[in-house]
Amino acid sequence: MTQPEDEIIRARQRERARLMAWLLGAFVILMFLITIAKMGLAK
């Protein structure tokens, strides 16, 4: 694989990894809110 090809692939991987990090962070917050809401319903 040539240098520019490698850079293009790495750049796209970085972009996807960054997006995935944001989505996972949002998922953690969502699960926290779901848990709190479910605990409220159980009361």
Next chain:
Amino acid sequence: MTPAIAQTNLPADWRDLLALTKPRVMSLVVFTGLCGLLVAPELPPLALGFTAILCIALGAGAAGALNQWYESDLDAKMRRTATRPLPAGRMDRQTALHFGVGLSAFSVILMDLAANHLAAILLAVSILFYVMVYTVWLKRRTPQNIVIGGAAGAFPPLIGWVAATGRIELLPVILFAIIFLWTPPHFWALSLFVRSDYAAAGVPMLPVTDGLAATRRQIAIYSLPLAVVAVAPWPLGLAGPIYGFAAIGLSALFVAMAFLVLGNRSTEPSGMGPEKRLFGYSVLYLFILFAALVADRWLIL
């Protein structure tokens, strides 16, 4: 992008993954699902309601991705769809399949956690119906493809209601029926003026198999039960006058436009103004009708 690298050898761009979910179709799905949830007699806590709608959106996106995975050969033959990520060669099919299956499973599991088993089962059924019954089984075999397959798109308000209440009742079933009866005239209006695309791809849409006149007749016929079912919640006592008057006005216009399509004799897309207007209005019709139902539920006269 250098020409030396084939696009499909690259990791898929997230924008193309997003495009696989058909975001424009998703907006109508999310809206009708939200309306189903908002008109339910009891509302879930905000976080659970938000998650239920998110799951409906993700499930619809997953179904759209699996549809594009299966139909990439058809999409390549039609102008309207040839620029999608798979036919344009920007993504490999396996990525689309993994994305669609993964998103389907995620949406159903999350719905089960946040709402209830019945809502999760209905979401799974709607995804499977769209992919297996409509995409794989019906679409390439029969002109009834969108009549039966339209049921898949009719699930969201039912799922929204069930996510809120845990029960299936008459009003969400009527909402299901409205979208079920709305789908054929909506898609047939479109298929009239993009008929050559469907014919080139070998998709047996009604204008291709039965001709223009038969399709226009079916559009007019379907508009009548649609109008009856759309108005029905009012006399049945399931909705009030805000919805009732809106449904009567909107449906009368829908029927009138459907009969203008019936009266059109043009065989060329350039002369299909009534068909194009009906297609555009049909989207607006569903949005306003469902919005009127929510307004009727929440606004005190």
